[in-house]
Amino acid sequence: MGDKLRLSIGILGNGASLLLYTAPIVTFSRVFKKKSTEEFSCFPYVMTLFNCLIYTWYGLPIVSHLWENLPLVTINGVGILLESIFIFIYFYYASPKEKIKVGVTFVPVIVGFGLTTAISALVFDDHRHRKSFVGSVGLVASISMYGSPLVVMKKVIETRSVEYMPFYLSFFSFLASSLWLAYGLLSHDLFLAVRFFPNSLIFHN
Numbered sequence: 001m002g003d004k005l006r007l008s009i010g011i012l013g014n015g016a017s018l019l020l021y022t023a024p025i026v027t028f029s030r031v032f033k034k035k036s037t038e039e040f041s042c043f044p045y046v047m048t049l050f051n052c053l054i055y056t057w058y059g060l061p062i063v064s065h066l067w068e069n070l071p072l073v074t075i076n077g078v079g080i081l082l083e084s085i086f087i088f089i090y091f092y093y094a095s096p097k098e099k100i101k102v103g104v105t106f107v108p109v110i111v112g113f114g115l116t117t118a119i120s121a122l123v124f125d126d127h128r129h130r131k132s133f134v135g136s137v138g139l140v141a142s143i144s145m146y147g148s149p150l151v152v153m154k155k156v157i158e159t160r161s162v163e164y165m166p167f168y169l170s171f172f173s174f175l176a177s178s179l180w181l182a183y184g185l186l187s188h189d190l191f192l193a194v195r196f197f198p199n200s201l202i203f204h205n
Contacts, residue, residue, distance in 0.1 A: 043101075
């Protein structure tokens, strides 16, 4: 019963996360039509990519035990694909100055992910220590992802408009993290459960 409930919550979490990851389609449809990134920031998408990379690695058998966290691999794998597409579109239509900003955030994310995979695979020789290490990096990635919309707050304050920070994006983020909190608690996995709290604090503030 416990495993079935955990799997069911994982499936619901996948559904909510899919809504979260596909929410920017509206934004990038606008970018594509206007052939301009306007005042949108790429930072949230790069941070979301970092989050997806880390938790895909966390869910794979080399870190987790067998396929106990398969739902993490499936949805974050989709997230990697979608965020990569969004970042490519943004980079293509961005001004030279914005392209530099993308590179400044994107390169450290890729390097950080590479170091995380290398250290966890080569330095630690058991699942417990690998999960502790990757989970700790994942917590930083989650804080970065859920905190990244705060970068947009300056534009919201300046324009007195939430156009660049849609409510549905925040709502889907809160819904997805709430379900992953339940999944983490049912899995007795602290690193998955605590992913909820950064987003909870940001959403309520």
